[in-house]
Amino acid sequence: MSPLIELTGIGRIFGAFTALSDVTLSLPPGRIGLLGPNGAGKSTLLKILMGLIPPSSGTGRVLDQELGGDGDSEGNWRLRRLIGFMPEADSLVPGLTGVEYVGLAGELYGMPRREAQRRAHEVLSYLELEEARYRRVEEYSAGMKQRAKLAQALVHDPPVLLLDEPTSGLDPAGRDAMLRLVTALSTDHGKSVILSTHLLADVEAVCERVVIMAGGCVRGQGTVAELCARRQDHFRLRVQGDPTSFRTELLGAGVRLLEDNGHGEWRVVVPPGWANLSFFKIADANEAVIRVLAPDDETLEELFLRTVGN
């Protein structure tokens, strides 16, 4: 399978400021999360992926389209036809109805007017905005605005969706619905999704792969399972009974307690050469019962904090 995105040594400099430095990525089609704190270079990378600004150094391809050249060049227009972009900002056109707004997006993508209109009706119906099609977009609720923005990105049926904070401003129910929709577009209709967000939970819910950026560099990339290291020395324990003497003996044996939630659930780190059977022996000796003993794999949040160095 040819990669969705292939970047080699991509850099971007704005005057004296280095926004991106030596970004090398090879991402297959699928659902990809782009994570990073403010100033990490996510926005600059998105602009380069859409052919809006050329990289200062390096080469790259998106869906077999070469990156580079002026944002107003023919090659970059061809690239943008393959991408549906949902911006973070409101980006609605006040005064237009939903169907006019999405139809305009279709025509901007080069669709003939009649087809753009037909397609606008279809996409708005698919995104459950059928009833609100003839209402002006500025009257929409936050959730409807987000779906209208998704509709304008989908109207020309692009193979790649680039979503910038798609759940921004949504209530929990709206957020769940949006994430389900994004996942369905990928699983049911074969769209590749690049999700740029600050919300780790969104990436966990939707993405198969994640790219973590900080300081203009890629700090980590891969599947979530690959990146969240399987730590052999971290365990989660749930203990029934009086844990006081059990805990004292564990600590005496060199086990380090990372977290105790006060309800018998602990996160611990064992010393080198530790055998898991020792947990049960010490528990037996202290009349405690271990209900759960599981490896304590790294969460995405821990991975993120470890990767960006904070």
Added chain:
Amino acid sequence: MAAHTDNLLRYRPWRGKPHGPLYASVAMARVSLLLMVRRRLLWGLFALGLLVFFFFFYAQYLVVWITNQLATETVRFAGIPVTIGNLTKFFDRLALNGTAHTFGNFIWYQGYVLVILLALAGSVLVGNDFFHGSLPFYLSKPIGRWHYVLGKCLAIGVFVNLLVTLPAIGLWVEAGVLYDWQTYYLDNFDLLLGILGYGLVLTITLSLLVVATAVWVRRAVPMVMIWMGLFVFLRMLGDQLGREVDPRWRLIDLWNSLYLCGLSCLGAEHVTIRPTPQPEYWEAWMMVGTVCGVCLLYLRRRVQAVEIVS
């Protein structure tokens, strides 16, 4: 029925052949006009603009009628004898005789309404795109920044020509009917070209100026204030300094400079221009060219991809 609804709500692919980016500019212009015609205030101003046209239309007819019917008679108005000379003295100031100055004067007076209308239209057409963050919506499509500017300029150009060029052509046609149509149209065909040239100069200059000032200040009230400064304050200042210091000071009055360019298109002799003294035609062309150049440079800097992702 359920199956039918289900089919309608399904996401369907689209595999058509897209048009080029110029098609997108036309779509953008059409939607911009739609946004304009939905404003009642703009219809009021448009009607006001038509009043100026109808005044010139009937006044031109009246002058011919007076000349033909009352050439040898004296009529009394409120007991005062009114001669043909008295009546036509007023109309002579407007040069209602189907010459270059007829159309130049008409466009000069039409300018008052046009400037107000464009000052209000700027925020609707362009300012809102920046204020509501709609620029990413446009620039993420397969078009360049100049297609965006072109789309907006086309919409403004339609209004300029509806208010100025078309009515001026109407006056030219009327003049031919009132005088000797068999000779007037042939002898004064260059006037028709001059009207089109004047309209083109106005279209290019005013549309660029509207887009540039709307990109700069975005909202209607500051936009109106800036345009009043440009077309009222600078006009008063240019008039004063032009009379007392140097006629070139009149060049800071942009409407006067456009008027001079228009008269040069219409082939009017420089010595016949009122009020006097006036700068040379080439100086006015230079001034208008400079304004257009500055607007283009400003738009090149401000309408670009760095606005895409916040």
